[in-house]
Amino acid sequence: MHKLSPFFQLLLVTLFSCHWLMGEENFKINDRVNSVYRAIVRIEVVSERGSNGRMLKSGSTGSGVIIDATGLVVTNHHVAGKATRLTCRLYDGEELGADLLGADALTDLAVLRLRLSDRPENAPPLQTAVFGNSDRVKVGDICFAMGSPAGLSQSVTRGIVSNLALISHRSSSFRLDGENVGELVRWLGHDAVIFPGNSGGPLVNERGEIIGINEVAIASLGGAIPSNLAKEVSAELAEKGWVERSWIGLECQPYLKAHRAGILVSGVIDESPAKKAGILPGDIITHLDGKSVQAKIPEDLPPFHQIISSLLPGKECSMRGYRDNEEKTWTLITQKREPAYQPEKELKSWGLTLREFTLLSSLEARRLGEYGVQVHSVAQGGPSYSAKPRLLENDVITEINGQKIEKIEDLVNISRELTQDQDEPVPTLVRFERNLANYLTVIKIGPEADETRPFEAWKPWLGVSTQVLTNELAEALGLGKTARGVRLSQVFPDTPAERAGMLADDLISRIDGQIIQAYRPEDVEVFGNMIKQYRIHSTVCFEIWRDGKIFELNATLDKRPTPANELPEFEDKELEYTVRELSFADRVFLRMSSDENGVLVENVESAGWAALAGLRQGDILLTVNEQAISGVEEFRSLMTGIHQMQPKQVIFFIKRGIHTLFLELEPEWTP
């Protein structure tokens, strides 16, 4: 259990002191506000989004507020809606994991439940906050914005309510998962300072009630989702994980003629209830289900949309209005509103992220029916990218080897059947739609094809490191400005150079009578390249300058030590990094003696679990869960065991330059 940080002790003391001076009434107000402060949580989120054929992980922080003693937390969808891991830090520093119960893109709300079972038995009860009535909020009311701006610990800012119907005038300006967030929501505008990271935190009135959930910042104003809407949506999310709404396929805009109230129909979606009822663009709606409706300005539209979405799906409802000044009545049966898009899923063996269709996305794609699976992104170099023709974003996979694909699950099951017990990629006939045309392609799915990385031809080696004898250096060493060659900066033990009697500090000016044309720093490879031109075991004559004397030494070149790309490596596909054995050059470069062990991190996939934990290319992995690593084979066997056990944490102890540090990897293991 963490203690309150000194910074916050100071902050609270300061707040309390100021308000003490301001009088008893103000102190009470702050006591209530302070009780909400204790209910806010800082949320650390690991979320996933599909891109380049993979689900990329990223870390972010946001805010939330605890609304009941069972650990329900309300926050924004854009904070936690795509989370794969959630960690909530309470006001006193206590950290708890949380599970996402549901998220609603249309209102940008999400509900989490804290894992209270992880708390000790004697843990203090959770402080909770209550929703107030946002309909009673007035412009000018004092309000407090609470949250964790920029990922800081919990903070409070103060302001007034500035606007009761803040909307984004460009309907496409704020979209989440394809939904227009401003369609249903009119934000409470306020001037309490908020910053990225405040998202999901509560806007609180003087009575210590939640009047909104902070979501946006427009110019100098913050925008909060009104508490009445947030309360209703969060209750449904907590209960069902989703929000039931109706849809009639009507697109509306304000009706500008002042002499008549109503809402102008700007569009009607094909196959929708509104279309079937015979509503046409240009019609004016004046009544919906017996209630009078009108919209003179864009701010009037969200309440109309709220009425439609609150109707029961499948229910008959009536509309009244005008067409060409003639009164009209329409009867329609509402339809269940599906999300604009389904969340994307990764299919590794295909190198794709995919989405299923919803009613709206299939209409957007001008398709009849929701069968088939839509390509969301394609991994460059992956199986689907390498096919001829390759799959592209928005293609729709409809058949594999003659079997119809309705949902992603079909694709997963058929792929599993095809690739089971196969050790090579399986060519698969795929039928797909592109721009309503029908194509066939062959995709090699399943185990990745062995990528050939060729050996490097054996090369000769002297066993030294050198520096170029620059003009300045040559002059300073008394050799004359035109001297050419290299200086031995290091002679490695048990090498041809050492056996030939070469010493560090020797200057080499010629090889087999040829001047080494190195005199600029960029000539650093000249000497090595000259050596590489020889055959292995060639005996080569070197002209040496040592202590003012010139003499010759013959050295018989050895075969070069195994290069890095031919050393054993291990790719951890679950945690997404690759390590390999340390090479001779690594040990020299890292000043590691032959009795020091470890493996070198050769690659870290961006946005993978290892990358999230802070592992970097070039790190030396010394221990895993306190077990020392002597080489790749031992590491492979250790990690295979860890993969089977699937612990919550894997601790890597690494060396980075002269520093060492512990990294905590906390993956969501593949079941």
Place this chain on the structure above:
Amino acid sequence: MDTLMKQPIILSLLFSLFGPVGLIQIFAETNQSTVTIWRNLLQQQSDSVVWISATVRIELSSGGRSFPPSERKLETLGTVLGKDGLIVLSLNGIDPTHSILAQMRGNGNVNVNYTEVLILRPDGTEIAADFLLKDEDLDLAFVRPSNKEQGVVHSPAFRDIEYDFSYSPDIQPLDEVVSLGKLGRNLFRKSTLQRGWVNAVIRKPRDYYVVENVTPGTPVFDHLGRWIGISAFRKEGGKPSGVITVPAKDVMEIAQQVRERTN
């Protein structure tokens, strides 16, 4: 005795009358036979030169950050070295590392993985192959049909170059040589002969021939039609800076290394 005395006189007379014409005829015959020998190469050994296609997956990283991989397809000519289908080619033709590093101004790591290597036959057939070994200094790469493709290697249209291990060519500047090549797909992959001349012979630190008018990856033959080497790029600072011919003996020595390390 008189007869003996007279013979040189008669011979001198005959030589002065017919000698120049005879030499020209002999020279013409020799020249004719070289051309014939080379034309025979076209008939007999053109299938030892093949097109190779390589699909590479390129991973880039810079400053500890990895970028999404990308893919490229490259094509180049190679020469079949043995009955096992081992083929030598110019590494530069299938290795984009240098050009990518040049684009990145040298800052970063380039990892090139070969996802598909194919031997392209004149009739359009593709044979899957493995990229086995590279020699960056000599600009040579070695590929061989994959194990599962070994059955097709011995088909009549896929043959290895003839090499006489006991032959030590004495190549001299101005020697006339020929290289065997193949045109691209747009010209129906037709076989070609390119005549060239030896401009220089380099002995240290190892043997090279500098032959003009040859294509990297193709075999070079002397006037007797005997294979003397493979043309490749000479590199300087990793960049191609000229074309040389690596002696056949050196090529076959590395080929042996390939077999030892991969069989």
